[in-house]
Amino acid sequence: MTQFILRRLIQAIPTLFGITVLTYAIIVAAPGDPVSTLTFGPRTTKAQRVALAAQLGTNDPVYKQYIRWLIGNDWQKFPKVDGRGNPVLDSNGEQIVERGTKKGILRGDFGTSFVTKRPALELIIEKFPATAELGSLSLLVGILLGVSIGVLAAVQRGGVFDNLTRVMAVIFSAVPVFWLGLTLLLIFGSWLGWLPMGGRYPTNYFLTGEVSLADRIEHLILPVAVLSTGWIAILSRFMRASTLDVLSQDYVRTAQAKGLAYRQIWFVHAARNALIPIATILGPAIPGIIGGALITETIFSWPGVGRTTYSAVLTQDYPVIMCAVIIVSLTTIVGYLLSDILYALIDPRIRLS
Numbered sequence: 001m002t003q004f005i006l007r008r009l010i011q012a013i014p015t016l017f018g019i020t021v022l023t024y025a026i027i028v029a030a031p032g033d034p035v036s037t038l039t040f041g042p043r044t045t046k047a048q049r050v051a052l053a054a055q056l057g058t059n060d061p062v063y064k065q066y067i068r069w070l071i072g073n074d075w076q077k078f079p080k081v082d083g084r085g086n087p088v089l090d091s092n093g094e095q096i097v098e099r100g101t102k103k104g105i106l107r108g109d110f111g112t113s114f115v116t117k118r119p120a121l122e123l124i125i126e127k128f129p130a131t132a133e134l135g136s137l138s139l140l141v142g143i144l145l146g147v148s149i150g151v152l153a154a155v156q157r158g159g160v161f162d163n164l165t166r167v168m169a170v171i172f173s174a175v176p177v178f179w180l181g182l183t184l185l186l187i188f189g190s191w192l193g194w195l196p197m198g199g200r201y202p203t204n205y206f207l208t209g210e211v212s213l214a215d216r217i218e219h220l221i222l223p224v225a226v227l228s229t230g231w232i233a234i235l236s237r238f239m240r241a242s243t244l245d246v247l248s249q250d251y252v253r254t255a256q257a258k259g260l261a262y263r264q265i266w267f268v269h270a271a272r273n274a275l276i277p278i279a280t281i282l283g284p285a286i287p288g289i290i291g292g293a294l295i296t297e298t299i300f301s302w303p304g305v306g307r308t309t310y311s312a313v314l315t316q317d318y319p320v321i322m323c324a325v326i327i328v329s330l331t332t333i334v335g336y337l338l339s340d341i342l343y344a345l346i347d348p349r350i351r352l353s
Contacts, residue, residue, distance in 0.1 A: 004340075005337065008333075016329055016333065020325070020329075023321070025066075027321055027322075033058055034058055056114055068104070069105060069322065070104050070106060072103040073102050074099055074103055110322070110326070111318070111319030111323070115312075115315050115320075120317075120319040121323055123320060124305055124320070124324060127304050128304075130303050130305075132289060134227065134296075134297070135289030135290070135293065137224050138224045138228045138231065139285055141224060141231075142230070142232050142235055146231055147278070149232065150238065150239025150243060151240075153165045155247075155262075168233070172229045177230070177293075178295050180226050180229065181223075181296055185300070195219075196219050196222075199219060199300070201215065201219065223297075231285070239274060239278060242274040242275075242278070246270045246273045247270055282335075283337075283338050283340075283342075284336065286335035287328045287335055294310050297310075298310050305327075309324040
C-alpha cells in the first residue's frame with residue numbers, strides 16, 4: 001500500500017506541472033490584461049500604466065512571468081521607479097536598484113493579489129470554511145439520499161418508485177445548475193419569501209455579530225439543495241445498477257434463505273459490495289468540497305473559494321487564479337488516490353500493488 005501511494009504521488013508531479021503551464025498560458029492569452037482592469041479611467045496616464053505593468057510583471061513575456069511565479073525573482077535586481085514610471089535616484093544621482101520580492105510557488109509563495117494586495121493563499125484559506133461547509137453538507141446529503149434511493153429503486157425494479165426516480169435523475173442531471181439556482185431563488189426567496197435570497201449570514205449579523213442556528217440553516221437550504229441534486233441523481237443511478245448486480249449473487253440468496261430481515265440484506269450485506277463503484281465518484285468529489293462550486297456560490301452570494309476564484313477571473317488576478325488551480329489540482333490528485341484506497345477498504349478482495 002505504501003509503495004502504491006508513493007508511486008502515484010511521484011507520477012502526479014509531471015501532471016501538476018503540466019496543469020500549471022496550461023493554466024498560466026490560458027489566463028495570459030485571455031483578452032485584456034490586469035493593468036487595463038486596475039487602471040480603467042480617463043485620468044490614468046500611459047506612463048502610470050507602464051509603471052504598473054512593470055510593478056506587476058505583466059509586461060514580460062509569458063515564459064518569464066511563469067518562471068517568476070514558479071521560482072521567484074528575489075535572486076534578481078531591478079531598477080526602482082516611481083508611480084509615474086520615472087527612475088528613483090539616490091543622493092549621488094544614480095538609479096536605485098532593488099532585489100525582487102517574490103519567492104515563487106516552489107518555496108511556498110503563491111504571490112500577492114493584484115487587486116487586494118494580500119497574499120493569494122491567505123485569501124483562499126480565508127474563504128475555505130464557507131466552501132467546506134457548503135460542499136461537505138451537499139455531498140453528505142447527496143450520498144445519504146442517493147445511496148438510499150438507489151438501493152430502494154433496485155429492490156423495487158420496474159415499480160412506480162423505480163420509474164419515478166429514473167425520470168427525476170435524468171431531469172436533474174440535464175437541468176443547468178444556474179437555472180435551477182435562479183428558479184429556486186425566484187420561487188422560495190422572491191415569490192414566497194420563505195428563505196433568504198443569498199449570503200451565508202443574515203444582514204443583521206454584520207451589525208450585531210450574532211447569528212442563530214436557524215438562520216444558518218435557512219441560508220444553507222437553497223445552495224445545498226442545488227448542489228446535492230446533482231449528486232443524488234448520479235449516485236442513485238450508479239447505486240441502482242450496482243445493487244441489481246449484487247442482488248443476483250449467491251450470498252444474497254443464502255441470506256434470504258436464512259430468514260434475515262430484508263432491510264438487513266439490502267443495506268448491510270448487499271449495499272457494502274454495491275458501494276465499490278461509488279468509490280470512483282467520491283474521489284473527484286473532494287475537489288468540489290475544497291475548490292468550491294463556482295456557479296452556485298456566485299448565484300447565492302456565498303463567500304467561498306469558488307466565488308473568490310470567479311471574481312479573480314473577471315479581474316484577471318493571476319496569483320489568486322493560479323493559487324486556486326494549484327489547490328484544486330492537488331485535491332483532485334489526492335481524491336483519485338483515495339478512490340483507489342477506498343476500493344481496498346470496501347472490498348477486502350481488492351489489493352493494491
